[in-house]
Amino acid sequence: MDSTELRQSILKHLEFSMGKDLVHASLYDMRMALTLAVRDRVIEPWFRATRATYAAQSKRVYYLSMEFLIGRLLEDAIMNVGLTEAAHEAVAGLGFDFETVLADEPDAALGNGGLGRLAACFLDSMSTLGCPAYGYGIRYEHGLFRQSFAQDGRQVETAEDWLRQAHGWEFERPEASFRIGFGGSVAENGRTAIWTPEDAVLAKAYDTPIVGWQGKWANTLRLWGAEALTAFDLAAFNKGDFTAAAAPEALARTISRVLYPDDTTEQGKELRLKQEFFFTAASIRDILRRFNAEHSDLSGLPSRVAIQMNDTHPAIAGPELVRALVDESGMEFDTAVETARACLGYTNHTLMPEALERWPEELMSRVLPRHMQIIERIDESHAKAHPKRNVSIVENGEVKMGELSFIMANKVNGVSALHTELVKDTVFAELNALHPGRIVNETNGVTPRRWIKGANPRLSSLITDTIGAGWEDRLERLVELEPAIADKGFRNQFAEIKARNKRDLADWIERDMGIAVNPAAMFDVQIKRFHEYKRQHLNILETIALWQEIRANPGAGWAPRVKIFGGKAAPGYVMAKEIIHLINNVARVINADTTTRDVLTVVYPPNYNVTMAERLIPASDLSEQISTAGKEASGTGNMKFSLNGALTIGTLDGANVEIRDLVGPENFFLFGMTASEVVECRKTPDHAARAIKASNRLGAAIEMIEAGAFSNGDTEMYHGLTQNLRGHDYFTVCADFDSYWDAQRRVDAAWGDQDNWTRMAAINTARTGWFSSDRTIQGYMADVWKITPMI
Numbered sequence: 001m002d003s004t005e006l007r008q009s010i011l012k013h014l015e016f017s018m019g020k021d022l023v024h025a026s027l028y029d030m031r032m033a034l035t036l037a038v039r040d041r042v043i044e045p046w047f048r049a050t051r052a053t054y055a056a057q058s059k060r061v062y063y064l065s066m067e068f069l070i071g072r073l074l075e076d077a078i079m080n081v082g083l084t085e086a087a088h089e090a091v092a093g094l095g096f097d098f099e100t101v102l103a104d105e106p107d108a109a110l111g112n113g114g115l116g117r118l119a120a121c122f123l124d125s126m127s128t129l130g131c132p133a134y135g136y137g138i139r140y141e142h143g144l145f146r147q148s149f150a151q152d153g154r155q156v157e158t159a160e161d162w163l164r165q166a167h168g169w170e171f172e173r174p175e176a177s178f179r180i181g182f183g184g185s186v187a188e189n190g191r192t193a194i195w196t197p198e199d200a201v202l203a204k205a206y207d208t209p210i211v212g213w214q215g216k217w218a219n220t221l222r223l224w225g226a227e228a229l230t231a232f233d234l235a236a237f238n239k240g241d242f243t244a245a246a247a248p249e250a251l252a253r254t255i256s257r258v259l260y261p262d263d264t265t266e267q268g269k270e271l272r273l274k275q276e277f278f279f280t281a282a283s284i285r286d287i288l289r290r291f292n293a294e295h296s297d298l299s300g301l302p303s304r305v306a307i308q309m310n311d312t313h314p315a316i317a318g319p320e321l322v323r324a325l326v327d328e329s330g331m332e333f334d335t336a337v338e339t340a341r342a343c344l345g346y347t348n349h350t351l352m353p354e355a356l357e358r359w360p361e362e363l364m365s366r367v368l369p370r371h372m373q374i375i376e377r378i379d380e381s382h383a384k385a386h387p388k389r390n391v392s393i394v395e396n397g398e399v400k401m402g403e404l405s406f407i408m409a410n411k412v413n414g415v416s417a418l419h420t421e422l423v424k425d426t427v428f429a430e431l432n433a434l435h436p437g438r439i440v441n442e443t444n445g446v447t448p449r450r451w452i453k454g455a456n457p458r459l460s461s462l463i464t465d466t467i468g469a470g471w472e473d474r475l476e477r478l479v480e481l482e483p484a485i486a487d488k489g490f491r492n493q494f495a496e497i498k499a500r501n502k503r504d505l506a507d508w509i510e511r512d513m514g515i516a517v518n519p520a521a522m523f524d525v526q527i528k529r530f531h532e533y534k535r536q537h538l539n540i541l542e543t544i545a546l547w548q549e550i551r552a553n554p555g556a557g558w559a560p561r562v563k564i565f566g567g568k569a570a571p572g573y574v575m576a577k578e579i580i581h582l583i584n585n586v587a588r589v590i591n592a593d594t595t596t597r598d599v600l601t602v603v604y605p606p607n608y609n610v611t612m613a614e615r616l617i618p619a620s621d622l623s624e625q626i627s628t629a630g631k632e633a634s635g636t637g638n639m640k641f642s643l644n645g646a647l648t649i650g651t652l653d654g655a656n657v658e659i660r661d662l663v664g665p666e667n668f669f670l671f672g673m674t675a676s677e678v679v680e681c682r683k684t685p686d687h688a689a690r691a692i693k694a695s696n697r698l699g700a701a702i703e704m705i706e707a708g709a710f711s712n713g714d715t716e717m718y719h720g721l722t723q724n725l726r727g728h729d730y731f732t733v734c735a736d737f738d739s740y741w742d743a744q745r746r747v748d749a750a751w752g753d754q755d756n757w758t759r760m761a762a763i764n765t766a767r768t769g770w771f772s773s774d775r776t777i778q779g780y781m782a783d784v785w786k787i788t789p790m791i
């Protein structure tokens, strides 16, 4: 398709879909018309993929995830169907600026962070590889909250409203609706049972086609929206009680109303459990309906169906599938458990105890009475099969979803080499001993289409010029860049690309925040959710110490730095919000200091999201991956930075370990304790006090905070934070401080030799092609799903 044809198609959609002619078209009209014109191009591969899958009776992957952090879709789709230039030309020819049109699309934030973004990268890779797959999730009306900063620097949350305008990508499927019940009673019925729910809502499907690289294949993302069975109480309305009339609808819709803004702790327990059951049950029914349309014998289910549980959120899939097989199809219980297990896989994304979901038995029995019975039976038969076992699913009045997922899955995977070993040795040590071989590792990855090709077009052109086309879906080919790195001309081009990306970012920071930053300074970036284990406070403490050192020695030839932070804290996470507050106030004070202005600036743009990540990562020099070792399961931002030519300062945690192995220790700034050293360190109860005593810099930085240097003299403002550091300091910020400081000074020294820095940065790009999510998905296909690609 060329730009003239595309232009015709845009005009057609302007007229017939948007009901506008060009002279009256708004930016929104143009964006929608372009979206629909591009969507038309996606339909053909979508239908083709569906037909091919049916014809081959292929196994399908069902990726069940509470979160899909997809961001904007238009630019990605245009790129994948090869229309970037045509679209640019067509839109410009119609009098609109292409970038402005793309930027009009809301950022679909149906996820909190890494877990949701990983699911989005996986969708892209499954379509690229021709793996027949469906993503199943919730169509949240409000995605992750919008973040702003109050005058005093505190985080303020407001509701996000991406669905205020029509969502151009989705197809509503009223015919694909299921009734999802809650509560009620269970009647014995011989070997089976009849569950009569007390309440029910309707789960209605909304489909978004996800097209892969070069438009060869497209899968479906099916999101469920909740609706009332009876929309409206007319009798109440007629009596004038308008609130009561609307109540059923409002109540039902609550289920798909908001994404819980917390990826490590559960909130709003009952609603959250209902959300989980809602989307999981609707998905299982849809899966069985599709299977039954093609096959008659349910024992063949595992050869056609692979269901992946993305964390424990869809863990009820096991009991729900067993319930459907036993109560609705009359399968014998043990056979049903075996059948379900042969279909199910479980990905663990965290070892944090508070994030491993547990539901009160009372709640589970009330909301899902039949499932509670099934869970108990699964637990009993597992106990019978392993008489010496010490773990159980139901314990002390709680249902442990991690154990349930493990027992109901045929494969359990961790998300980086280190994490998988820790899964084996800690949370699931005993289950691992009972089921050797069940735990496998699938190190995370990211899609190079969005994170290099789309986000960094300049670097992409250089890669293509150097190693030729076709690296986008064979990212291991980036190693072919390596010989070119010896060439000064190549390094200059690489450096020039980084410099231009940084100038673009500096312009944006100036426009958006009114802060002028020096584009020649080192851009030192930490962007991720705020959590104590991710240790943004270690970074800000080092920033304070550095500022003091520069003030004491202004002429010491400091490497100029712009410290950039980005990220949100869960609204109920007090300590994380205190860290955000502190960073904003440190930024205010440091940025006002004229003696250090040329060498140190701190910026923290609000409302970090996928789109902002696409802007920041290509312009970064230094990637901060400084979590307490043993706590970050993998990280995926760390991979995006390396691929885009940033050097990492980091601990031996998550996938940092694999990044360092690949790029070489000489191209990575390592610091801090290892996971086992952290465990040892905690055995000394005053480890933090000792570290503070041993480090004048750290002591002085904490004292400055306590003295009110960043709170207009208020000495109480950060009491909670500093007391925690001086006392418990579970995340060993103090014990790792000096090592971090030293590593930062090695970074400064390395920055002094710009050409060598560029060489190291280019090596990072060349050696990290392994982190393509295509490689990850190939791993899942071979080890977990046992499925072969269709293209």
Ligand code: NBG
Residues within 6 Å of the ligand: 113, 114, 115, 116, 118, 263, 264, 311, 349, 350, 355, 415, 444, 632, 633, 634, 635, 636, 654
């Ligand atoms: C997160 C981990 C990250 C990891 C992503 C994707 C949760 C519960 N876990 O380290 O913290 O990269 O999952 O696997 O969000």
